[in-house]
Amino acid sequence: MQFSEFYTLLLLMLLLFLITSLIRTIIERRKAKKEQYKTRTLIKCSKCGYTEERDFQVGDYVLKPEKECPKCKTIIRIHRIYDVKVPKK
């Protein structure tokens, strides 16, 4: 009798542990959803210092030749790629 009670208690504790860990996972996922990040690409002209920022596109990498500088007509390259926090809507 006592033996089975012990097992019931053990099973209950295990169930409680599973439920709490499940709840924790759900909360963490919700938090992760709240804090969304967006990748931005910064293009900078090494000659005149002209900068342009746009959304990250697939295939972007640092030092990738982007386009002609609208000011001095040199080829401008990707200077930096970084994440910015997107405010919750």
Ligand SMILES: [Zn+2]
């Ligand atoms: Zn320039």
